[in-house]
Amino acid sequence: MIEFQNVTYxxxxxxxxxxxxxxxxxxxxxxxxxxTGSGKTTLMRLMYFDLLPDAxxxxxxxxxxxSITKRKIPIARKSIGMxxxxxKLLDDRNLFENVALPLHVLxxxxxxxxxxxxxxxxxxxxxxKDHHFSNELSGGEQQRxxxxxxxxxxxxxxxxxxxxxxxxxxxxFELVRxxxxxxxxxxxxxxxxxNYNLIKGRGRPIYELKDGILRGR
Amino acid sequence: MDxxxxxxxxxxxxxxxxxxxxxxxxxxxxxSLFIVGLLATAGDNTHKVLQYLRSKYKxxxxxxxxxxxxxxxxxxxxxxxxxxxxxxxxxxxxxxxxIFKDQFGEDIMDILGYNPLPVSAVVNLxxxxxxxxxxxxxxxxxxxxxxxxxxxxxxxxxxKIERNYSRVIDRFPYLAGIVIILAVLIIYNTVKLSVxxxxxxxxxxxxxxASRMFIKLPFIIEGVFIGLISSLLVYPAxxxxxxxxxxxxxxxxxxxxxxxxxxVVWIWLFSLVVVITLLGSYRAAxxxxx
Numbered sequence: 001m002i003e004f005q006n007v008t009y010x011x012x013x014x015x016x017x018x019x020x021x022x023x024x025x026x027x028x029x030x031x032x033x034x035x036t037g038s039g040k041t042t043l044m045r046l047m048y049f050d051l052l053p054d055a056x057x058x059x060x061x062x063x064x065x066x067s068i069t070k071r072k073i074p075i076a077r078k079s080i081g082m083x084x085x086x087x088k089l090l091d092d093r094n095l096f097e098n099v100a101l102p103l104h105v106l107x108x109x110x111x112x113x114x115x116x117x118x119x120x121x122x123x124x125x126x127x128x129k130d131h132h133f134s135n136e137l138s139g140g141e142q143q144r145x146x147x148x149x150x151x152x153x154x155x156x157x158x159x160x161x162x163x164x165x166x167x168x169x170x171x172x173f174e175l176v177r178x179x180x181x182x183x184x185x186x187x188x189x190x191x192x193x194x195n196y197n198l199i200k201g202r203g204r205p206i207y208e209l210k211d212g213i214l215r216g217r
Numbered sequence: 218m219d220x221x222x223x224x225x226x227x228x229x230x231x232x233x234x235x236x237x238x239x240x241x242x243x244x245x246x247x248x249s250l251f252i253v254g255l256l257a258t259a260g261d262n263t264h265k266v267l268q269y270l271r272s273k274y275k276x277x278x279x280x281x282x283x284x285x286x287x288x289x290x291x292x293x294x295x296x297x298x299x300x301x302x303x304x305x306x307x308x309x310x311x312x313x314x315x316i317f318k319d320q321f322g323e324d325i326m327d328i329l330g331y332n333p334l335p336v337s338a339v340v341n342l343x344x345x346x347x348x349x350x351x352x353x354x355x356x357x358x359x360x361x362x363x364x365x366x367x368x369x370x371x372x373x374x375x376x377k378i379e380r381n382y383s384r385v386i387d388r389f390p391y392l393a394g395i396v397i398i399l400a401v402l403i404i405y406n407t408v409k410l411s412v413x414x415x416x417x418x419x420x421x422x423x424x425x426x427a428s429r430m431f432i433k434l435p436f437i438i439e440g441v442f443i444g445l446i447s448s449l450l451v452y453p454a455x456x457x458x459x460x461x462x463x464x465x466x467x468x469x470x471x472x473x474x475x476x477x478x479x480x481v482v483w484i485w486l487f488s489l490v491v492v493i494t495l496l497g498s499y500r501a502a503x504x505x506x507x
Contacts (some may be wrong), residue, residue, distance in 0.1 A: 052422075075426070107219065
Protein backbone atom coordinates (compact mmCIF):
# COMPACT_ATOMS: atom_id res chain seq x y z
CA MET A 1 0.00 0.00 0.00
CA ILE A 2 1.09 3.55 -0.75
CA GLU A 3 -0.03 6.21 1.66
CA PHE A 4 0.64 9.95 1.63
CA GLN A 5 -0.43 11.90 4.71
CA ASN A 6 -0.36 15.69 4.30
CA VAL A 7 2.88 15.49 2.37
CA THR A 8 4.67 18.66 1.39
CA TYR A 9 7.89 18.85 -0.53
CA UNK A 10 9.31 21.99 -2.09
CA UNK A 11 12.20 22.04 -4.54
CA UNK A 12 14.79 24.79 -4.17
CA UNK A 13 13.69 26.35 -7.44
CA UNK A 14 10.02 26.12 -6.54
CA UNK A 15 7.23 23.61 -7.35
CA UNK A 16 6.84 20.21 -5.70
CA UNK A 17 3.81 18.91 -3.83
CA UNK A 18 1.76 20.68 -1.22
CA UNK A 19 -0.17 19.10 1.68
CA UNK A 20 -0.94 16.04 -0.40
CA UNK A 21 -2.87 13.07 0.96
CA UNK A 22 -3.39 9.96 -1.11
CA UNK A 23 -3.89 6.23 -0.63
CA UNK A 24 -3.25 3.61 -3.28
CA UNK A 25 -4.40 0.16 -2.25
CA UNK A 26 -2.49 -3.02 -3.01
CA UNK A 27 -3.21 -4.35 -6.49
CA UNK A 28 -4.62 -1.06 -7.73
CA UNK A 29 -3.82 0.25 -11.21
CA UNK A 30 -4.14 4.00 -11.21
CA UNK A 31 -3.05 6.92 -13.31
CA UNK A 32 -1.56 10.21 -12.26
CA UNK A 33 -2.29 13.02 -14.63
CA UNK A 34 -1.20 16.60 -14.75
CA UNK A 35 0.69 19.08 -16.88
CA THR A 36 4.45 19.32 -16.93
CA GLY A 37 5.71 20.79 -13.64
CA SER A 38 2.57 19.81 -11.74
CA GLY A 39 4.56 17.59 -9.33
CA LYS A 40 4.06 14.11 -10.83
CA THR A 41 7.74 13.21 -10.81
CA THR A 42 8.17 14.67 -7.31
CA LEU A 43 5.31 12.48 -6.10
CA MET A 44 6.91 9.40 -7.67
CA ARG A 45 10.35 10.22 -6.24
CA LEU A 46 8.76 10.55 -2.81
CA MET A 47 7.30 7.06 -3.30
CA TYR A 48 10.68 5.43 -3.84
CA PHE A 49 12.32 7.59 -1.19
CA ASP A 50 14.53 9.45 -3.64
CA LEU A 51 13.11 12.50 -1.88
CA LEU A 52 11.94 12.71 1.72
CA PRO A 53 9.05 15.06 2.52
CA ASP A 54 9.53 18.41 4.24
CA ALA A 55 6.29 17.74 6.11
CA UNK A 56 3.86 14.86 6.41
CA UNK A 57 4.52 11.16 5.97
CA UNK A 58 4.92 8.78 3.04
CA UNK A 59 4.36 5.09 3.72
CA UNK A 60 5.19 2.49 1.09
CA UNK A 61 5.05 -1.25 1.75
CA UNK A 62 5.54 -0.69 5.46
CA UNK A 63 8.48 1.69 5.07
CA UNK A 64 7.83 5.16 6.42
CA UNK A 65 9.59 8.34 5.38
CA UNK A 66 9.67 9.33 9.06
CA SER A 67 11.83 6.41 10.12
CA ILE A 68 13.60 5.22 6.98
CA THR A 69 17.40 5.36 7.08
CA LYS A 70 19.85 5.63 4.18
CA ARG A 71 20.71 1.98 4.68
CA LYS A 72 17.06 0.92 4.46
CA ILE A 73 16.24 2.85 1.28
CA PRO A 74 17.80 0.19 -1.03
CA ILE A 75 15.78 -2.46 0.81
CA ALA A 76 12.56 -0.48 0.31
CA ARG A 77 13.33 -0.10 -3.39
CA LYS A 78 13.76 -3.83 -3.90
CA SER A 79 9.98 -4.24 -3.96
CA ILE A 80 9.44 -1.24 -6.24
CA GLY A 81 9.92 -1.32 -10.00
CA MET A 82 10.47 1.89 -11.89
CA UNK A 83 9.99 2.92 -15.49
CA UNK A 84 11.24 6.29 -16.66
CA UNK A 85 10.44 8.53 -19.59
CA UNK A 86 14.12 8.56 -20.62
CA UNK A 87 14.44 4.76 -20.13
CA LYS A 88 17.69 4.97 -18.14
CA LEU A 89 19.11 1.89 -19.86
CA LEU A 90 22.85 1.49 -19.51
CA ASP A 91 24.36 2.02 -22.92
CA ASP A 92 27.54 0.08 -22.16
CA ARG A 93 25.59 -3.13 -21.55
CA ASN A 94 23.42 -5.17 -23.85
CA LEU A 95 19.73 -5.82 -23.32
CA PHE A 96 20.33 -9.06 -21.43
CA GLU A 97 22.76 -7.40 -19.02
CA ASN A 98 20.43 -4.44 -18.49
CA VAL A 99 17.43 -6.59 -17.68
CA ALA A 100 19.44 -8.99 -15.53
CA LEU A 101 20.85 -6.20 -13.37
CA PRO A 102 18.06 -6.18 -10.71
CA LEU A 103 18.42 -9.95 -10.25
CA HIS A 104 22.11 -9.55 -9.54
CA VAL A 105 21.27 -6.82 -7.05
CA LEU A 106 18.80 -9.15 -5.36
CA UNK A 107 21.41 -11.90 -5.28
CA UNK A 108 19.74 -14.45 -7.56
CA UNK A 109 21.87 -17.39 -8.64
CA UNK A 110 23.70 -17.15 -11.96
CA UNK A 111 21.94 -20.32 -13.13
CA UNK A 112 18.47 -18.86 -12.60
CA UNK A 113 19.07 -15.47 -14.24
CA UNK A 114 19.09 -16.35 -17.99
CA UNK A 115 15.72 -18.08 -17.75
CA UNK A 116 14.17 -15.18 -15.85
CA UNK A 117 15.54 -12.66 -18.35
CA UNK A 118 14.17 -14.67 -21.26
CA UNK A 119 10.73 -14.73 -19.63
CA UNK A 120 10.75 -10.98 -19.01
CA UNK A 121 11.91 -10.21 -22.54
CA UNK A 122 9.24 -12.51 -23.95
CA UNK A 123 6.57 -10.78 -21.90
CA UNK A 124 7.50 -7.38 -23.32
CA UNK A 125 7.99 -8.76 -26.84
CA UNK A 126 11.75 -8.38 -27.06
CA UNK A 127 12.72 -12.03 -27.29
CA UNK A 128 15.80 -12.64 -29.44
CA LYS A 129 17.18 -9.16 -28.86
CA ASP A 130 19.24 -10.06 -25.79
CA HIS A 131 22.53 -9.01 -27.33
CA HIS A 132 21.33 -5.68 -28.71
CA PHE A 133 22.62 -2.52 -27.13
CA SER A 134 20.21 0.32 -26.30
CA ASN A 135 21.32 2.36 -29.31
CA GLU A 136 20.26 -0.54 -31.53
CA LEU A 137 16.68 -0.46 -30.22
CA SER A 138 13.81 1.84 -31.15
CA GLY A 139 12.25 4.18 -28.56
CA GLY A 140 9.35 1.79 -28.02
CA GLU A 141 11.71 -1.16 -27.65
CA GLN A 142 13.88 0.72 -25.19
CA GLN A 143 10.85 1.55 -23.09
CA ARG A 144 9.74 -2.09 -23.14
CA UNK A 145 13.27 -3.08 -22.14
CA UNK A 146 13.00 -0.63 -19.26
CA UNK A 147 9.70 -2.26 -18.32
CA UNK A 148 11.28 -5.73 -18.49
CA UNK A 149 14.01 -4.51 -16.14
CA UNK A 150 11.37 -3.16 -13.76
CA UNK A 151 9.22 -6.29 -13.67
CA UNK A 152 11.93 -8.95 -13.65
CA UNK A 153 12.25 -8.70 -9.89
CA UNK A 154 8.47 -9.17 -9.55
CA UNK A 155 7.92 -5.95 -7.63
CA UNK A 156 4.88 -5.30 -5.47
CA UNK A 157 4.64 -1.80 -6.87
CA UNK A 158 5.43 -0.54 -10.35
CA UNK A 159 5.89 3.20 -10.81
CA UNK A 160 5.92 4.43 -14.38
CA UNK A 161 6.88 8.09 -14.75
CA UNK A 162 5.69 9.37 -18.12
CA UNK A 163 6.67 6.07 -19.79
CA UNK A 164 4.96 7.09 -23.03
CA UNK A 165 6.45 10.58 -23.13
CA UNK A 166 8.87 9.72 -25.93
CA UNK A 167 6.71 7.18 -27.75
CA UNK A 168 4.41 7.46 -30.75
CA UNK A 169 0.66 6.82 -30.15
CA UNK A 170 0.78 3.17 -31.24
CA UNK A 171 3.77 2.33 -29.04
CA UNK A 172 2.15 4.28 -26.18
CA PHE A 173 -1.06 2.31 -26.48
CA GLU A 174 0.86 -0.99 -26.58
CA LEU A 175 2.81 -0.03 -23.47
CA VAL A 176 -0.35 0.71 -21.49
CA ARG A 177 -1.75 -2.66 -22.61
CA UNK A 178 1.43 -4.27 -21.39
CA UNK A 179 1.11 -2.56 -18.03
CA UNK A 180 -2.45 -3.86 -17.80
CA UNK A 181 -1.16 -7.39 -18.45
CA UNK A 182 1.40 -6.99 -15.69
CA UNK A 183 -1.29 -5.63 -13.37
CA UNK A 184 -3.22 -8.87 -13.82
CA UNK A 185 -0.48 -10.62 -11.83
CA UNK A 186 -1.41 -8.47 -8.81
CA UNK A 187 1.17 -5.72 -9.12
CA UNK A 188 0.18 -2.28 -7.87
CA UNK A 189 0.77 0.16 -10.72
CA UNK A 190 0.87 3.92 -10.80
CA UNK A 191 1.48 5.50 -14.17
CA UNK A 192 2.08 9.22 -14.56
CA UNK A 193 1.14 10.85 -17.83
CA UNK A 194 0.08 14.17 -19.25
CA ASN A 195 -1.78 12.47 -22.11
CA TYR A 196 -5.38 12.24 -20.99
CA ASN A 197 -6.55 10.59 -24.21
CA LEU A 198 -4.28 7.63 -23.53
CA ILE A 199 -5.71 6.84 -20.10
CA LYS A 200 -9.33 7.85 -20.25
CA GLY A 201 -12.06 5.25 -20.48
CA ARG A 202 -10.00 2.44 -18.97
CA GLY A 203 -12.00 2.24 -15.77
CA ARG A 204 -8.96 2.98 -13.62
CA PRO A 205 -8.65 5.61 -10.90
CA ILE A 206 -7.09 8.82 -12.19
CA TYR A 207 -5.42 11.22 -9.78
CA GLU A 208 -5.13 14.74 -11.07
CA LEU A 209 -2.28 16.88 -9.93
CA LYS A 210 -1.94 20.61 -10.55
CA ASP A 211 0.65 22.95 -9.06
CA GLY A 212 1.55 20.30 -6.52
CA ILE A 213 -1.99 19.93 -5.25
CA LEU A 214 -4.15 16.86 -5.75
CA ARG A 215 -7.29 18.09 -7.48
CA GLY A 216 -9.35 14.95 -7.40
CA ARG A 217 -9.72 11.31 -8.25
CA MET B 218 28.62 -16.13 -3.57
CA ASP B 219 27.12 -15.58 -7.06
CA UNK B 220 26.61 -11.93 -6.18
CA UNK B 221 30.22 -11.52 -5.08
CA UNK B 222 31.49 -13.29 -8.19
CA UNK B 223 29.25 -11.05 -10.32
CA UNK B 224 30.66 -7.91 -8.71
CA UNK B 225 34.24 -9.09 -9.23
CA UNK B 226 33.61 -9.87 -12.92
CA UNK B 227 31.72 -6.58 -13.33
CA UNK B 228 34.76 -4.69 -12.04
CA UNK B 229 36.97 -6.45 -14.57
CA UNK B 230 34.47 -6.10 -17.40
CA UNK B 231 34.25 -2.36 -16.69
CA UNK B 232 37.90 -2.06 -17.67
CA UNK B 233 37.02 -3.50 -21.07
CA UNK B 234 33.73 -1.58 -21.38
CA UNK B 235 35.50 1.71 -20.79
CA UNK B 236 38.66 0.96 -22.71
CA UNK B 237 39.71 4.55 -23.33
CA UNK B 238 39.24 5.66 -19.71
CA UNK B 239 41.02 2.52 -18.52
CA UNK B 240 43.83 2.99 -21.03
CA UNK B 241 44.36 6.61 -19.94
CA UNK B 242 44.31 5.55 -16.30
CA UNK B 243 46.78 2.73 -16.91
CA UNK B 244 49.16 5.03 -18.79
CA UNK B 245 49.09 7.80 -16.17
CA UNK B 246 49.50 5.27 -13.39
CA UNK B 247 52.29 3.55 -15.27
CA UNK B 248 54.18 6.83 -15.68
CA SER B 249 53.80 7.71 -12.00
CA LEU B 250 54.86 4.24 -10.86
CA PHE B 251 57.75 4.20 -13.32
CA ILE B 252 59.09 7.49 -11.94
CA VAL B 253 58.68 6.27 -8.35
CA GLY B 254 60.31 2.96 -9.33
CA LEU B 255 63.23 4.69 -11.07
CA LEU B 256 63.79 6.90 -8.05
CA ALA B 257 63.69 3.89 -5.73
CA THR B 258 66.08 1.97 -8.00
CA ALA B 259 68.37 5.00 -8.16
CA GLY B 260 68.26 5.23 -4.37
CA ASP B 261 68.99 1.52 -4.11
CA ASN B 262 72.02 1.88 -6.40
CA THR B 263 73.33 5.20 -5.08
CA HIS B 264 75.51 3.53 -2.48
CA LYS B 265 76.82 1.08 -5.05
CA VAL B 266 77.87 4.02 -7.30
CA LEU B 267 79.39 5.76 -4.30
CA GLN B 268 81.35 2.64 -3.38
CA TYR B 269 82.65 2.48 -6.93
CA LEU B 270 83.68 6.14 -6.86
CA ARG B 271 85.24 5.76 -3.43
CA SER B 272 87.29 2.84 -4.70
CA LYS B 273 88.93 5.39 -7.02
CA TYR B 274 89.94 7.67 -4.15
CA LYS B 275 93.73 7.50 -3.87
CA UNK B 276 96.05 9.12 -1.36
CA UNK B 277 99.74 9.01 -2.21
CA UNK B 278 102.06 9.18 0.78
CA UNK B 279 105.75 9.91 0.14
CA UNK B 280 108.15 9.03 2.91
CA UNK B 281 111.42 10.84 3.62
CA UNK B 282 114.46 9.91 1.57
CA UNK B 283 116.15 8.14 4.43
CA UNK B 284 113.24 5.75 5.04
CA UNK B 285 114.19 2.28 3.90
CA UNK B 286 111.87 -0.32 2.43
CA UNK B 287 111.97 -2.25 5.72
CA UNK B 288 111.10 0.81 7.79
CA UNK B 289 108.27 1.60 5.39
CA UNK B 290 106.60 -1.74 6.19
CA UNK B 291 106.20 -0.59 9.79
CA UNK B 292 104.83 2.76 8.62
CA UNK B 293 102.31 0.99 6.43
CA UNK B 294 100.93 -0.70 9.56
CA UNK B 295 100.56 2.70 11.18
CA UNK B 296 98.70 3.99 8.14
CA UNK B 297 96.32 1.04 8.17
CA UNK B 298 95.40 1.79 11.78
CA UNK B 299 94.01 5.22 10.88
CA UNK B 300 90.22 5.27 10.98
CA UNK B 301 88.75 5.44 7.48
CA UNK B 302 91.72 3.74 5.78
CA UNK B 303 90.92 0.49 4.04
CA UNK B 304 94.26 -0.49 2.53
CA UNK B 305 97.76 0.87 2.33
CA UNK B 306 100.16 -0.52 -0.25
CA UNK B 307 103.87 0.06 -0.13
CA UNK B 308 105.71 1.21 -3.26
CA UNK B 309 109.35 0.39 -2.71
CA UNK B 310 112.16 2.44 -4.21
CA UNK B 311 112.63 -0.14 -7.00
CA UNK B 312 108.92 -0.13 -7.79
CA UNK B 313 109.05 3.66 -8.03
CA UNK B 314 111.82 3.43 -10.64
CA UNK B 315 109.72 0.99 -12.67
CA ILE B 316 106.64 3.19 -12.45
CA PHE B 317 108.70 6.20 -13.52
CA LYS B 318 109.91 4.25 -16.53
CA ASP B 319 106.37 3.18 -17.40
CA GLN B 320 105.11 6.73 -17.18
CA PHE B 321 107.96 8.68 -18.76
CA GLY B 322 109.67 6.03 -20.87
CA GLU B 323 113.12 6.67 -19.38
CA ASP B 324 115.15 4.99 -16.69
CA ILE B 325 115.94 7.52 -13.97
CA MET B 326 118.92 5.43 -12.88
CA ASP B 327 120.45 5.91 -16.33
CA ILE B 328 119.84 9.66 -16.18
CA LEU B 329 120.99 10.39 -12.64
CA GLY B 330 123.09 7.39 -11.80
CA TYR B 331 121.25 6.87 -8.54
CA ASN B 332 117.62 6.40 -7.39
CA PRO B 333 116.22 9.68 -6.02
CA LEU B 334 112.70 8.34 -5.66
CA PRO B 335 111.53 7.80 -2.10
CA VAL B 336 109.57 4.87 -0.71
CA SER B 337 105.88 5.72 -0.92
CA ALA B 338 102.49 4.24 -0.17
CA VAL B 339 99.09 4.26 -1.83
CA VAL B 340 96.28 4.57 0.64
CA ASN B 341 92.70 3.59 -0.25
CA LEU B 342 89.82 4.74 1.88
CA UNK B 343 87.07 2.69 3.37
CA UNK B 344 84.18 2.71 0.85
CA UNK B 345 81.34 0.96 2.65
CA UNK B 346 80.51 3.71 5.14
CA UNK B 347 77.04 5.21 4.64
CA UNK B 348 78.30 8.38 6.28
CA UNK B 349 80.19 11.13 4.58
CA UNK B 350 83.92 10.47 4.37
CA UNK B 351 85.94 13.42 5.67
CA UNK B 352 89.34 13.18 4.10
CA UNK B 353 91.06 16.09 5.92
CA UNK B 354 91.33 14.39 9.36
CA UNK B 355 92.81 11.32 7.65
CA UNK B 356 95.37 13.48 5.82
CA UNK B 357 96.18 15.27 9.07
CA UNK B 358 96.83 11.95 10.83
CA UNK B 359 99.03 10.73 7.95
CA UNK B 360 101.01 13.96 8.01
CA UNK B 361 101.51 13.61 11.76
CA UNK B 362 103.67 10.51 11.14
CA UNK B 363 107.23 11.83 11.44
CA UNK B 364 108.70 9.98 8.42
CA UNK B 365 106.09 11.34 6.00
CA UNK B 366 107.51 13.91 3.60
CA UNK B 367 104.48 14.68 1.41
CA UNK B 368 100.86 13.63 0.93
CA UNK B 369 99.05 14.05 -2.37
CA UNK B 370 95.32 13.44 -2.77
CA UNK B 371 92.33 14.45 -4.90
CA UNK B 372 90.88 16.67 -2.21
CA UNK B 373 88.42 18.62 -4.33
CA UNK B 374 87.17 15.59 -6.20
CA UNK B 375 86.56 13.63 -3.01
CA UNK B 376 84.82 16.60 -1.41
CA LYS B 377 82.62 17.05 -4.48
CA ILE B 378 81.58 13.40 -4.63
CA GLU B 379 80.91 13.16 -0.91
CA ARG B 380 78.99 16.44 -0.88
CA ASN B 381 76.82 15.40 -3.83
CA TYR B 382 76.15 12.01 -2.25
CA SER B 383 75.12 13.74 0.94
CA ARG B 384 72.80 16.04 -1.03
CA VAL B 385 71.17 13.12 -2.83
CA ILE B 386 70.70 11.17 0.39
CA ASP B 387 69.27 14.20 2.20
CA ARG B 388 66.85 15.13 -0.56
CA PHE B 389 65.84 11.68 -1.73
CA PRO B 390 63.08 11.12 0.87
CA TYR B 391 61.48 14.47 0.01
CA LEU B 392 61.66 13.85 -3.73
CA ALA B 393 60.29 10.32 -3.36
CA GLY B 394 57.58 11.67 -1.05
CA ILE B 395 56.53 14.30 -3.61
CA VAL B 396 56.42 11.75 -6.44
CA ILE B 397 54.42 9.30 -4.31
CA ILE B 398 51.95 12.06 -3.39
CA LEU B 399 51.64 12.94 -7.09
CA ALA B 400 51.06 9.26 -7.91
CA VAL B 401 48.38 9.05 -5.21
CA LEU B 402 46.66 12.18 -6.58
CA ILE B 403 46.78 10.86 -10.15
CA ILE B 404 45.33 7.50 -9.10
CA TYR B 405 42.67 9.11 -6.93
CA ASN B 406 41.58 11.57 -9.61
CA THR B 407 41.61 8.92 -12.32
CA VAL B 408 39.29 6.72 -10.28
CA LYS B 409 37.18 9.73 -9.34
CA LEU B 410 36.74 10.71 -12.99
CA SER B 411 35.90 7.13 -13.84
CA VAL B 412 33.22 7.07 -11.11
CA UNK B 413 31.79 10.45 -12.16
CA UNK B 414 31.67 9.46 -15.81
CA UNK B 415 29.35 6.62 -14.86
CA UNK B 416 26.87 8.50 -12.72
CA UNK B 417 24.06 7.13 -14.89
CA UNK B 418 25.02 3.59 -13.93
CA UNK B 419 25.20 4.55 -10.27
CA UNK B 420 21.82 6.27 -10.46
CA UNK B 421 20.25 3.24 -12.15
CA UNK B 422 21.71 0.90 -9.56
CA UNK B 423 20.37 3.11 -6.79
CA UNK B 424 16.90 3.06 -8.34
CA UNK B 425 16.98 -0.71 -8.58
CA UNK B 426 17.73 -0.99 -4.89
CA ALA B 427 21.43 -1.76 -4.95
CA SER B 428 23.22 -1.29 -1.66
CA ARG B 429 26.11 1.15 -1.38
CA MET B 430 28.61 -1.70 -1.25
CA PHE B 431 27.06 -3.33 -4.35
CA ILE B 432 27.59 -0.04 -6.23
CA LYS B 433 31.06 0.60 -4.85
CA LEU B 434 32.64 -2.82 -5.16
CA PRO B 435 32.95 -2.98 -9.00
CA PHE B 436 34.59 0.48 -8.97
CA ILE B 437 37.02 -0.66 -6.30
CA ILE B 438 37.79 -3.88 -8.22
CA GLU B 439 38.19 -1.86 -11.42
CA GLY B 440 40.56 0.61 -9.74
CA VAL B 441 42.67 -2.16 -8.23
CA PHE B 442 42.68 -4.07 -11.54
CA ILE B 443 43.93 -0.98 -13.39
CA GLY B 444 46.58 -0.55 -10.70
CA LEU B 445 47.67 -4.17 -11.07
CA ILE B 446 47.98 -3.91 -14.85
CA SER B 447 50.08 -0.74 -14.46
CA SER B 448 52.36 -2.30 -11.88
CA LEU B 449 52.80 -5.41 -14.04
CA LEU B 450 53.87 -3.16 -16.94
CA VAL B 451 56.26 -1.26 -14.70
CA TYR B 452 58.33 -4.37 -13.87
CA PRO B 453 59.77 -4.97 -17.37
CA ALA B 454 60.08 -1.21 -17.91
CA UNK B 455 62.27 -0.79 -14.81
CA UNK B 456 64.26 -3.91 -15.56
CA UNK B 457 64.79 -2.71 -19.14
CA UNK B 458 65.88 0.75 -17.96
CA UNK B 459 68.48 -0.70 -15.60
CA UNK B 460 69.76 -2.97 -18.39
CA UNK B 461 69.92 -0.01 -20.78
CA UNK B 462 71.90 2.06 -18.24
CA UNK B 463 74.29 -0.87 -17.70
CA UNK B 464 74.70 -1.21 -21.47
CA UNK B 465 75.59 2.49 -21.71
CA UNK B 466 78.06 2.19 -18.80
CA UNK B 467 79.71 -0.85 -20.37
CA UNK B 468 79.85 0.34 -23.97
CA UNK B 469 80.13 4.11 -23.80
CA UNK B 470 81.93 4.90 -20.53
CA UNK B 471 84.99 3.67 -18.68
CA UNK B 472 82.88 2.98 -15.60
CA UNK B 473 83.18 -0.66 -14.61
CA UNK B 474 80.00 -0.53 -12.57
CA UNK B 475 76.80 -2.53 -12.99
CA UNK B 476 73.56 -1.31 -11.50
CA UNK B 477 71.09 -3.85 -10.25
CA UNK B 478 67.30 -3.97 -10.14
CA UNK B 479 66.02 -5.07 -6.79
CA UNK B 480 62.68 -6.96 -7.13
CA VAL B 481 61.82 -5.69 -3.64
CA VAL B 482 61.39 -2.24 -5.23
CA TRP B 483 58.71 -3.70 -7.50
CA ILE B 484 57.03 -5.60 -4.66
CA TRP B 485 56.96 -2.33 -2.76
CA LEU B 486 55.43 -0.53 -5.78
CA PHE B 487 52.91 -3.34 -6.25
CA SER B 488 51.79 -3.12 -2.62
CA LEU B 489 51.68 0.67 -2.84
CA VAL B 490 49.47 0.59 -5.91
CA VAL B 491 47.07 -1.94 -4.35
CA VAL B 492 46.68 0.19 -1.23
CA ILE B 493 46.36 3.47 -3.17
CA THR B 494 43.86 2.15 -5.71
CA LEU B 495 41.86 0.44 -2.98
CA LEU B 496 41.62 3.55 -0.85
CA GLY B 497 41.35 5.93 -3.82
CA SER B 498 38.50 4.10 -5.51
CA TYR B 499 36.69 3.50 -2.21
CA ARG B 500 36.91 7.17 -1.33
CA ALA B 501 35.95 8.40 -4.81
CA ALA B 502 32.91 6.09 -4.96
CA UNK B 503 31.90 6.96 -1.39
CA UNK B 504 32.14 10.69 -2.07
CA UNK B 505 29.89 10.33 -5.07
CA UNK B 506 27.33 8.29 -3.15
CA UNK B 507 27.07 10.77 -0.28
